[in-house]
Amino acid sequence: MAALKSEVEALVAKISDKSGGQAALEGLASLAQEKGRSAEPYLVDAFPKILDASNDKSKNVKDAAVAASKAIMGMVSQYSIELLMPALLAGLAVKAKPPQKEATLQIISALAAKSPRAVGYQLVNMVAAVADLTCDIKKEVKTAAVECMTAICNCTGN
Numbered sequence: 001m002a003a004l005k006s007e008v009e010a011l012v013a014k015i016s017d018k019s020g021g022q023a024a025l026e027g028l029a030s031l032a033q034e035k036g037r038s039a040e041p042y043l044v045d046a047f048p049k050i051l052d053a054s055n056d057k058s059k060n061v062k063d064a065a066v067a068a069s070k071a072i073m074g075m076v077s078q079y080s081i082e083l084l085m086p087a088l089l090a091g092l093a094v095k096a097k098p099p100q101k102e103a104t105l106q107i108i109s110a111l112a113a114k115s116p117r118a119v120g121y122q123l124v125n126m127v128a129a130v131a132d133l134t135c136d137i138k139k140e141v142k143t144a145a146v147e148c149m150t151a152i153c154n155c156t157g158n
Contacts, residue, residue, distance in 0.1 A: 022064045026067070044084060055100045069107050092105070101145075
């Protein structure tokens with residue numbers, strides 16, 4: 001486990017590196033897919049930095065960050081969603097850039113499809129942030145927000 005933790009930490013440290021950022025994010029995505037739940041505690045801890053990389057100017061790094069985030073969301077337990085909420089809400093904040101907002105909305109939509117009950121418990125935290133983005137200036141963000149709102153509202157259990 002210590003080796004896995006140090007491997008995740010080493011890859012996270014390389015995310016901000018201009019030349020190695022994309023490779024580090026791809027490594028984190030493959031780690032999430034290969035190691036699964038054994039890597040979950042370390043990947044959940046690193047998730048805010050991974051999601052922040054979706055703000056990168058390089059399209060390749062941005063796409064790799066979204067892919068890594070989705071890979072992590074695909075393997076996390078429904079019980080870790082509460083730990084991921086601060087990072088997800090930061091990705092929806094006013095100060096976040098449009099690409100990060102769009103990526104975060106897509107990730108939340110995927111999470112809602114995977115763990116509707118867990119997302120249902122977090123609706124009180126999510127609805128206001130997502131609703132604000134349904135009136136965003138950027139068309140892509142607005143479209144993603146409407147899709148996300150539909151996905152999370154389907155988690156109510158009604």
